[in-house]
Amino acid sequence: MDDEKVVARFLETGDRAMFGILVERYQDRIFRLVASVLGPYSSADAEEVCQEVFLRLYRKIRQFTGQAGFGTWLYRIGYNLAIDWKRRARFKLPHVPIEEIPSLAASSSNPLEDVLTKETKDLVAMAMEDLPDLYRTALYLFYWQERPVEEIAELLGIPEGTVKSQLFRARNLLKDKLSRITGTVGKAGSPSSTGRRS
Amino acid sequence: MNDFAERLIRDTLKDEPRPKLSADFASTVMDNIERAQQKRELSKRAVIVLAAYWFAVLIISGFIFASLKWPRWFPIVFIALTPFVFLAAAAPRGLRRLGARLLRPILS
Numbered sequence: 001m002d003d004e005k006v007v008a009r010f011l012e013t014g015d016r017a018m019f020g021i022l023v024e025r026y027q028d029r030i031f032r033l034v035a036s037v038l039g040p041y042s043s044a045d046a047e048e049v050c051q052e053v054f055l056r057l058y059r060k061i062r063q064f065t066g067q068a069g070f071g072t073w074l075y076r077i078g079y080n081l082a083i084d085w086k087r088r089a090r091f092k093l094p095h096v097p098i099e100e101i102p103s104l105a106a107s108s109s110n111p112l113e114d115v116l117t118k119e120t121k122d123l124v125a126m127a128m129e130d131l132p133d134l135y136r137t138a139l140y141l142f143y144w145q146e147r148p149v150e151e152i153a154e155l156l157g158i159p160e161g162t163v164k165s166q167l168f169r170a171r172n173l174l175k176d177k178l179s180r181i182t183g184t185v186g187k188a189g190s191p192s193s194t195g196r197r198s
Numbered sequence: 199m200n201d202f203a204e205r206l207i208r209d210t211l212k213d214e215p216r217p218k219l220s221a222d223f224a225s226t227v228m229d230n231i232e233r234a235q236q237k238r239e240l241s242k243r244a245v246i247v248l249a250a251y252w253f254a255v256l257i258i259s260g261f262i263f264a265s266l267k268w269p270r271w272f273p274i275v276f277i278a279l280t281p282f283v284f285l286a287a288a289a290p291r292g293l294r295r296l297g298a299r300l301l302r303p304i305l306s
Contacts, residue, residue: 016228023224035217043217050219054227055234117209124210143204144211171203178206 003070007061019061023054026071030054030078032147033155036140037082038089039129049085053078072157079156083133127177135170142167252280 001009003022010018030053035046056077064073128136134156141152153160220226256277263273 016231019231020224020228023227027219027223027227031217031219031223040211040214043215046217047220047223050223051227051230055230058231058234120206121210124206128207128210139207140211143207144214145216171207174207175203178203 004066007064007070011062019058022057022070026074027054029071029151029155030074032141032145033075033078033137034082036137036145037079037133038086039136039140040125040144045085045089046082049082050078052085053081056081068157071154075155075157079137086133123178123181124174127174127181130177131170131173135166135173138163138166139170139174255280 001021003025006018006021009015010022027050031046031050034049034053035043038046038049053074057074060077064070068076128139131139138152138156141147141155142149147155149160149163153163156163158166259273259276263276
């Protein structure tokens with residue numbers, strides 16, 4: 001049964017099982033989208049936002065007119081809620097789940113290399129956080145969540161060609177930002193050298 | 199240049215933990231929806247109860263004002279203020295707690 005029929009059946013009968021089908025069908029994609037808007041180390045927040053997305057869906061499902069696809073409409077709700085959450089949470093400390101903490105610790109036997117790598121990663125992460133919301137989300141979906149371009153296009157409600165051009169522009173913007181921070185990125189040859197000034 | 203940026207991004211994100219949705223997510227959503235629905239029904243009932251109280255207050259105060267010779271503006275102002283009792287239901291929980299705390303010494 002396609003989404004529109006499930007929605008129609010839910011609106012007719014009020015059967016929560018129908019709503020459950022929609023939750024099961026979209027939970028993973030919504031979660032990936034929300035997590036990509038919020039960025040790494042935010043899985044607890046992402047889950048909370050997802051809960052809010054489905055609660056909002058339950059309250060507003062009567063407003064679904066069917067002009068756009070149901071998925072597109074739901075992803076838009078998810079994206080907007082996640083963006084709002086991110087803006088509000090800017091001044092809050094991120095909640096890092098305990099199981100994610102060991103991955104923050106240095107693992108290599110060379111502490112100097114660890115420090116340089118961490119410094120570079122911090123710089124790149126900082127520059128990524130500074131990118132426009134849509135660019136950053138597309139980057140996270142593509143490089144962090146490793147989603148195909150067609151899925152990113154569906155989640156963000158834009159054509160595949162636009163996703164590709166946004167990824168290209170995002171990389172250029174990131175490179176410019178890093179060049180401004182370090183003054184060396186364009187000339188340097190390895191990622192580990194971005195933290196150093198020449 | 200773009201390849202370099204791509205390599206930087208990949209290097210930065212490759213070790214970042216991938217978030218995972220908890221296994222009971224869907225059932226939690228359904229529980230939350232049911233709770234929200236119950237809350238909404240309770241608040242509807244609360245408004246009906248408040249309306250009944252309001253009506254009773256109007257009737258009783260009408261009798262009191264009729265029997266006492268208070269200035270004419272007083273009952274009008276009193277009756278005009280009584281609908282604000284509905285705001286109590288809409289007020290945030292913190293404000294309601296504060297109100298209850300302030301009223302406790304007066305009422306006890």
